[in-house]
Amino acid sequence: MSKDNQLLEEFTSKEYEYGWNVNLEADEAPKGLSEDTVRFISAKKKEPTWLLEWRLKAYRQWEKMPEPTWPNVHYPKINYQDIIYYSAPKQKKSLSGLDEVDPELIKTFEKLGISITEQKRLTGVAVDAVIDSVSVATTFKSTLGELGIIFCSFSEAVKEHPDLIKKYLGSVVPMGDNYFAALNSAVFSDGSFCYIPKGVRCPMELSTYFRINAANTGQFERTLIIADEGSFVSYLEGCTAPMRDENQLHAAVVELYAMKDAEIKYSTVQNWYPGDKNGKGGIYNFVTKRGLCFGDHSKISWTQVETGSAITWKYPSCVLKGDYSMGEFYSVAVTNNYQQADTGTKMIHIGKNTKSRIVSKGISAGKSQNSYRGQVHIMKRASNARNFSQCDSLLMGDQCGAHTFPYIDVENQTARIEHEATTSKIGEDQIFYCLQRGIDEEAAVALIVNGYAKEVLNQLPMEFAVEAQKLLALTLEGSVG
Amino acid sequence: MLEIKNLQAKIGEKQILNGIDLKVNAGEVHAIMGPNGSGKSTLASVLAGREDYEVINGTVQFNGKDLLELEPSDRAAEGIFLAFQYPVEIPGVSTINFMKTAVNKIRHYRGQSPLDAVAFLQLMKEKMKLVEIDQSLLSRSLNEGFSGGEKKRNEIFQMAMLEPKLAILDETDSGLDIDALKIVAHGVNSLRSKNNATIVVTHYQRLLDYTVPDFVHVLYKGKIVKSGTKELAKELEAKGYDWIKNEAALV
Ligand SMILES: Nc1ncnc2c1ncn2[C@@H]1O[C@H](COP(=O)(O)OP(=O)(O)OP(=O)(O)O)[C@@H](O)[C@H]1O
Ligand SMILES: [Mg+2]
Numbered sequence: 001m002s003k004d005n006q007l008l009e010e011f012t013s014k015e016y017e018y019g020w021n022v023n024l025e026a027d028e029a030p031k032g033l034s035e036d037t038v039r040f041i042s043a044k045k046k047e048p049t050w051l052l053e054w055r056l057k058a059y060r061q062w063e064k065m066p067e068p069t070w071p072n073v074h075y076p077k078i079n080y081q082d083i084i085y086y087s088a089p090k091q092k093k094s095l096s097g098l099d100e101v102d103p104e105l106i107k108t109f110e111k112l113g114i115s116i117t118e119q120k121r122l123t124g125v126a127v128d129a130v131i132d133s134v135s136v137a138t139t140f141k142s143t144l145g146e147l148g149i150i151f152c153s154f155s156e157a158v159k160e161h162p163d164l165i166k167k168y169l170g171s172v173v174p175m176g177d178n179y180f181a182a183l184n185s186a187v188f189s190d191g192s193f194c195y196i197p198k199g200v201r202c203p204m205e206l207s208t209y210f211r212i213n214a215a216n217t218g219q220f221e222r223t224l225i226i227a228d229e230g231s232f233v234s235y236l237e238g239c240t241a242p243m244r245d246e247n248q249l250h251a252a253v254v255e256l257y258a259m260k261d262a263e264i265k266y267s268t269v270q271n272w273y274p275g276d277k278n279g280k281g282g283i284y285n286f287v288t289k290r291g292l293c294f295g296d297h298s299k300i301s302w303t304q305v306e307t308g309s310a311i312t313w314k315y316p317s318c319v320l321k322g323d324y325s326m327g328e329f330y331s332v333a334v335t336n337n338y339q340q341a342d343t344g345t346k347m348i349h350i351g352k353n354t355k356s357r358i359v360s361k362g363i364s365a366g367k368s369q370n371s372y373r374g375q376v377h378i379m380k381r382a383s384n385a386r387n388f389s390q391c392d393s394l395l396m397g398d399q400c401g402a403h404t405f406p407y408i409d410v411e412n413q414t415a416r417i418e419h420e421a422t423t424s425k426i427g428e429d430q431i432f433y434c435l436q437r438g439i440d441e442e443a444a445v446a447l448i449v450n451g452y453a454k455e456v457l458n459q460l461p462m463e464f465a466v467e468a469q470k471l472l473a474l475t476l477e478g479s480v481g
Numbered sequence: 482m483l484e485i486k487n488l489q490a491k492i493g494e495k496q497i498l499n500g501i502d503l504k505v506n507a508g509e510v511h512a513i514m515g516p517n518g519s520g521k522s523t524l525a526s527v528l529a530g531r532e533d534y535e536v537i538n539g540t541v542q543f544n545g546k547d548l549l550e551l552e553p554s555d556r557a558a559e560g561i562f563l564a565f566q567y568p569v570e571i572p573g574v575s576t577i578n579f580m581k582t583a584v585n586k587i588r589h590y591r592g593q594s595p596l597d598a599v600a601f602l603q604l605m606k607e608k609m610k611l612v613e614i615d616q617s618l619l620s621r622s623l624n625e626g627f628s629g630g631e632k633k634r635n636e637i638f639q640m641a642m643l644e645p646k647l648a649i650l651d652e653t654d655s656g657l658d659i660d661a662l663k664i665v666a667h668g669v670n671s672l673r674s675k676n677n678a679t680i681v682v683t684h685y686q687r688l689l690d691y692t693v694p695d696f697v698h699v700l701y702k703g704k705i706v707k708s709g710t711k712e713l714a715k716e717l718e719a720k721g722y723d724w725i726k727n728e729a730a731l732v
Contacts, residue, residue: 429569430569432529432531433571435553435554435557436554436562437557437582439554440552447579448571451571451573452572452573454573455573
């Protein structure tokens, strides 16, 4: 209950709050994409040859692939030669502690409301902050280190833990999986890496804040999380991007790998810049996220709150390979003005007695289009597989659209699949009831929408849930009346 | 406190209120009765500021303010409370959460600081006791799956929480069993003071046995056609509305 309250009180700013630009001297690749660009990035990062070869192979595959046209989104053709593929904030030397971090950068985080020092002191959240593709600060490393947990930037992992990277990179999302994954594989700049050893329960939420900063820079993050047998980790990813007119491409890849009895909980709150009221600007968010429940009794759970981006194309999925493994997908996707979202999940049941659960809550306002696209695939071997899907759409006004595309493929007759879908509107009656209790219209909408999304928000860790509620409200401001 | 003069309102092309005059002073309880469809709920909605209804004539003064000029949420903050005849469901929002938002919004309007969790909880506990409502009900989604009686009791709980200056109870007694009725009446009575007033819309005498009105009005075809004391309610209970309708037809 304090969540809502806090939310309502902070109901003030109208424009995108995070729209400003800090002046960080960038260290950029020249515009455009070629084998040379790939070599430049790899050299810049002082990568081993095998990784350069891996990137080049991905690049060559990408070159031959057509851009997908099946999502229910529309945008002008992207000129891939007009993008800068690498930009790193300049830093004098490698850092051993937070004190050495560029003060401009610290200011950036403070504007975002993420004071690392504060977080470190107050909440016990270890933050691996990624700004313009390079990790600049990693905290709590020593605490984690004692447990044998590895949590660092991807580049660091390449240097320090090459065997793990070599073994697991591309093991869940192969380099040629899809157009954007191939692009990422060729040019990814940095990201996060996490390994939880056998039997270890990670004692804190691991968290990364992504942020796009320099103009015309595509973001190509790469995250890899490996949970060894019987381990547990909860990982949070939050994004904010400054306001800008040109559209920016963001094509990240996230791979989760859960071994026997392991559990990974991955939560995202995404509020990349959605573009202005007239649909100008905004981020193109084309992300590939996939988790592999490799071992028996493993579990992967995706929770996402998507409020930002001009276009979202994203299907966090679970491949349920181990027997008795379980996949979950909880999603709230909000679109307003001219935003377009085509998001959902895939649950691929391979092992026996596998279970999956999908709860998707779409909220469309303004002239936006919101599509749920979900696939449940029960393979031949997956006897006694079970899936439950709940897909709800909430419409605000009559100029927006909500679409549901469920695909169900069953190859084993013992499967039990339940699918429920509803579409509703915020009722005048509900609004009036709130008004009559002294709750103004915007607060009423926030209350009703948060109630609608509650089942998903409840999956988020507390601090994130508060932020997510605020974002829902901010996104929907001015969308009624 | 409340002064309604020649209030006329319509919905779409249909005029429903045909010139209502009513004066309610602080400390008073007024009962409004009348046959189905006579406009009782409409009057309540117009006072609360529901937009579907268009006021075409008349004025409403509330504590020196032009009520009709105020936004619905501001009317609530000024102290008008409507216990709905048909309370609305809000999935995923608990009564506790709903009330916390409402209480603090109203406090904000009045320039008071928000109640912290402890103070709020204390207030809630006190009011829960008053209307004998269970906390488990208040933790559930607002009105979702509530029984008819639970919904009504919940409305009175909300009234108790918000301590309005003018409470309008629209058939809060309908659907209540005898025990619940007594509890509701007790709640209403204990909130009565010389500073606030209550308008009770009802079809039955039974609530009025417990919450005794100072005045009883009969609404018919969008007009108050007869006013009297509590005896009038008893007369209506005994004789029905025909004689009132006949009287009205003669005028
Ligand atoms: N949205 C609407 N459109 C058309 N007519 C309406 C609408 N709302 C109310 N009315 C009509 O207005 C009249 C008064 O309705 P109202 O609900 O105020 O009656 P009431 O006195 O409260 O009746 P009851 O005792 O049954 O609750 C009724 O004839 C009703 O059908
Ligand atoms: Mg009525």
